[in-house]
Amino acid sequence: MARGNLLVGQSGGATAVINASLVGVVEAALGAPAVGEILGMRRGVEGLLREELVDLRRQPPGAFDLLRRTPSAALGTCRYKLRDDDLDRALAILRRHDVRFLLYIGGNDSADTAHRLHEYARGRGHELRVLAIPKTIDNDLPHTDHCPGYGSIARFLALATRDSGRDTEAIPQLYPVKIIEVMGRNAGWVTAACALARDDPRDAPQLLFLPERPPAGLEAVLAEVERAHREYGYCVAVVPETLRDAAGRPLGGAEGGFTDPFGHAYHPGVAPMLVERIREALGLRARYDKPGTIARMAQFAVSTTDLAEAEGAGRAAVERALAGESDRMITIERLGDDPYRVAYGAVPLTAIANTERLLPDEFIGADGRSITPAFRRYATPLLGEPLPRYGRLV
Amino acid sequence: MARGNLLVGQSGGATAVINASLVGVVEAALGAPAVGEILGMRRGVEGLLREELVDLRRQPPGAFDLLRRTPSAALGTCRYKLRDDDLDRALAILRRHDVRFLLYIGGNDSADTAHRLHEYARGRGHELRVLAIPKTIDNDLPHTDHCPGYGSIARFLALATRDSGRDTEAIPQLYPVKIIEVMGRNAGWVTAACALARDDPRDAPQLLFLPERPPAGLEAVLAEVERAHREYGYCVAVVPETLRDAAGRPLGGAEGGFTDPFGHAYHPGVAPMLVERIREALGLRARYDKPGTIARMAQFAVSTTDLAEAEGAGRAAVERALAGESDRMITIERLGDDPYRVAYGAVPLTAIANTERLLPDEFIGADGRSITPAFRRYATPLLGEPLPRYGRLV
Numbered sequence: 191m192a193r194g195n196l197l198v199g200q201s202g203g204a205t206a207v208i209n210a211s212l213v214g215v216v217e218a219a220l221g222a223p224a225v226g227e228i229l230g231m232r233r234g235v236e237g238l239l240r241e242e243l244v245d246l247r248r249q250p251p252g253a254f255d256l257l258r259r260t261p262s263a264a265l266g267t268c269r270y271k272l273r274d275d276d277l278d279r280a281l282a283i284l285r286r287h288d289v290r291f292l293l294y295i296g297g298n299d300s301a302d303t304a305h306r307l308h309e310y311a312r313g314r315g316h317e318l319r320v321l322a323i324p325k326t327i328d329n330d331l332p333h334t335d336h337c338p339g340y341g342s343i344a345r346f347l348a349l350a351t352r353d354s355g356r357d358t359e360a361i362p363q364l365y366p367v368k369i370i371e372v373m374g375r376n377a378g379w380v381t382a383a384c385a386l387a388r389d390d391p392r393d394a395p396q397l398l399f400l401p402e403r404p405p406a407g408l409e410a411v412l413a414e415v416e417r418a419h420r421e422y423g424y425c426v427a428v429v430p431e432t433l434r435d436a437a438g439r440p441l442g443g444a445e446g447g448f449t450d451p452f453g454h455a456y457h458p459g460v461a462p463m464l465v466e467r468i469r470e471a472l473g474l475r476a477r478y479d480k481p482g483t484i485a486r487m488a489q490f491a492v493s494t495t496d497l498a499e500a501e502g503a504g505r506a507a508v509e510r511a512l513a514g515e516s517d518r519m520i521t522i523e524r525l526g527d528d529p530y531r532v533a534y535g536a537v538p539l540t541a542i543a544n545t546e547r548l549l550p551d552e553f554i555g556a557d558g559r560s561i562t563p564a565f566r567r568y569a570t571p572l573l574g575e576p577l578p579r580y581g582r583l584v
Numbered sequence: 585m586a587r588g589n590l591l592v593g594q595s596g597g598a599t600a601v602i603n604a605s606l607v608g609v610v611e612a613a614l615g616a617p618a619v620g621e622i623l624g625m626r627r628g629v630e631g632l633l634r635e636e637l638v639d640l641r642r643q644p645p646g647a648f649d650l651l652r653r654t655p656s657a658a659l660g661t662c663r664y665k666l667r668d669d670d671l672d673r674a675l676a677i678l679r680r681h682d683v684r685f686l687l688y689i690g691g692n693d694s695a696d697t698a699h700r701l702h703e704y705a706r707g708r709g710h711e712l713r714v715l716a717i718p719k720t721i722d723n724d725l726p727h728t729d730h731c732p733g734y735g736s737i738a739r740f741l742a743l744a745t746r747d748s749g750r751d752t753e754a755i756p757q758l759y760p761v762k763i764i765e766v767m768g769r770n771a772g773w774v775t776a777a778c779a780l781a782r783d784d785p786r787d788a789p790q791l792l793f794l795p796e797r798p799p800a801g802l803e804a805v806l807a808e809v810e811r812a813h814r815e816y817g818y819c820v821a822v823v824p825e826t827l828r829d830a831a832g833r834p835l836g837g838a839e840g841g842f843t844d845p846f847g848h849a850y851h852p853g854v855a856p857m858l859v860e861r862i863r864e865a866l867g868l869r870a871r872y873d874k875p876g877t878i879a880r881m882a883q884f885a886v887s888t889t890d891l892a893e894a895e896g897a898g899r900a901a902v903e904r905a906l907a908g909e910s911d912r913m914i915t916i917e918r919l920g921d922d923p924y925r926v927a928y929g930a931v932p933l934t935a936i937a938n939t940e941r942l943l944p945d946e947f948i949g950a951d952g953r954s955i956t957p958a959f960r961r962y963a964t965p966l967l968g969e970p971l972p973r974y975g976r977l978v
Contacts, residue, residue, distance in 0.1 A: 204755070233755070253975050254975075259974075262747070262754045264754075266755065268757065349884045353656070353882055357598050360656045360658075360660050360661045361598070361660065361662065459856060477877065479874065480875075481875050482871065482872060483873055484748045488744060490884070491885070580651075580654040581648075581654050
């Protein structure tokens with residue numbers, strides 16, 4: 191069994207549970223006689239390259255119990271793409287600290303970083319076990335049932351969308367349309383989660399604009415909002431911040447821009463643009479909610495399942511590194527839904543890096559604007575505690 | 585003691601706990617032999633004028649237990665300003681249903697509506713007890729320690745601001761500035777609540793733009809953001825959606841703005857505008873979160889204290905109406921902080937209608953961009969359960 195020091199880093203967009211993965215790594219390492227020092231890099235590989243390292247054995251008592259439920263990346267994070275000429279410096283620092291176990295918590299870009307560090311160390315004869323721990327609210331990594339971080343943003347957005355929709359339902363004569371703008375890149379997992387608390391047609395959202403089903407253009411979006419408003423008496427529509435038309439052009443882009451009273455032209459993003467266009471073109475007063483980074487940070491809406499799995503993935507990575515594995519990312523394998531049970535597996539980093547998993551067709555409603563029962567079966571266990579039931583007057 | 589039927593309505597912006605006030609009214613009425621029918625108006629006085637009434641005695645078993653924790657206004661709500669020529673029709677409908685107890689849940693505009701109905705009925709010889717139940721996230725009603733609805737939005741925003749700030753703190757090299765735009769009209773209560781979870785200078789927010797301390801203009805805002813960024817290495821600034829300069833001009837610009845039926849102007853563009861200007865003028869990449877209506881609806885961040893008081897205020901209103909009081913609004917009187925205890929009082933509606941209570945000077949930090957310990961002592965008990973503690977690495 192390999193022996194030596196362990197280095198852990200956090201990378202990419204932070205989540206409500208990425209510190210739980212860090213705690214999982216540290217606690218597994220504290221229990222492993224083969225591990226000497228336990229070090230953390232400040233702001234991922236940026237800190238590694240600057241040799242800004244934290245001694246994780248010298249934290250005050252109780253620090254990790256608090257960190258387990260502290261959102262965001264306690265080590266700091268980065269979105270730094272490792273250059274070829276960084277590798278030499280990175281390896282020199284790993285050698286200087288006798289790092290033999292490298293744990294990197296992140297998404298697909300981070301898997302690429304981890305893989306390149308593994309390859310470079312191997313080529314230069316430095317024995318190094320590199321394990322990646324998945325983390326992304328986007329839930330777009332392949333070969334894993336789901337990603338730590340997703341369950342918590344899904345819980346926040348499912349609850350927030352339903353709650354915000356109740357507001358619109360209560361006063362449609364004044365504010366008949368609401369746009370909820372959410373994060374997400376090319377995959378619709380985050381957007382789809384907004385519908386998970388909907389169990390009545392009156393519940394929000396009436397429309398989900400999934401990246402996998404792009405509208406023909408802005409006019410088509412307006413026509414769909416108008417139709418939904420006619421059908422339900424109000425309309426809550428969820429849009430990803432990256433909403434594009436069928437030709438791939440961003441809808442929040444140039445055509446939505448306007449000039450402020452100071453003469454500055456700007457592009458306010460999808461939701462403010464839609465609110466303005468809905469008012470102008472449809473004569474319907476609209477508002478928007480853009481929870482932004484709150485949605486992926488909100489510890490107060492954390493999924494307890496997600497939290498436990500994030501920690502479990504961190505522990506599993508250390509165990510595999512100690513057992514001699516390298517160049518792999520931890521995966522979550524679903525063993526069953528009733529009761530919901532998972533195991534931690536692993537796949538080669540090259541199978542993860544720079545790829546993305548879109549929402550499959552069987553999770554998207556036939557109308558392209560809703561989710562299917564299959565998606566509910568998939569996603570509901572990830573939300574943790576059952577969502578509260580609400581009432582309506584008859 | 586008066587006998588007859590009871591009519592209840594909800595009015596103004598909905599909250600996470602306005603249904604708890606409705607439940608308080610209904611449950612007190614169900615226990616009162618003097619009350620005959622228990623009716624609800626759909627969408628406040630709009631429903632009264634259309635005679636759209638709901639029979640609250642004929643709801644399915646368990647309905648009110650679910651509604652107690654269901655956000656938003658289950659009866660529907662409105663922002664309708666009663667016209668003089670509506671009063672005759674309103675009174676005719678009240679007479680037709682032999683309504684003797686009128687309970688109206690809302691803010692200061694609703695207090696005006698309630699008072700006018702009281703006066704008109706009295707002048708026409710129809711015996712009617714009119715009690716208003718306070719409800720406003722803005723917390724700007726005078727003569728009450730605080731308003732049901734405020735504790736819950738305060739809890740949501742205190743938690744959300746701290747959590748979102750951890751995101752900025754983790755990656756300041758990429759996203760050094762965050763703007764959090766919150767609701768609120770002329771008073772800074774909601775904005776100030778965003779600082780209630782801050783117990784370390786690294787915690788968000790670094791800047792609070794309270795309406796009571798308007799910046800000289802946009803350039804002054806930019807200078808403050810730049811200074812805070814220099815001091816902390818990043819800056820999370822909270823702004824109200826109605827941010828105005830010292831001359832009273834809205835900083836969000838006139839475009840996209842509109843005026844509600846009470847003459848309140850809305851200018852939805854503050855955060856997107858600031859993000860753009862911070863990038864242009866300071867060269868700092870900024871993002872914004874605008875939780876919007878989610879913040880005042882979020883049942884998942886409800887204050888249990890607020891929830892209990894909202895229900896208590898509803899019960900107190902029915903008890904006072906039964907005892908013969910009229911033309912009054914329920915108030916919350918704070919009896920002590922340790923332990924926190926309240927009692928329900930009442931004041932004449934004319935003392936409430938069309939007035940607003942600003943944040944007092946002793947709650948605003950000397951820098952004009954923070955809160956004082958006195959505000960913390962005032963607001964902390966309103967948040968319900970203690971906020972969770974977080975950790976940091978050393």
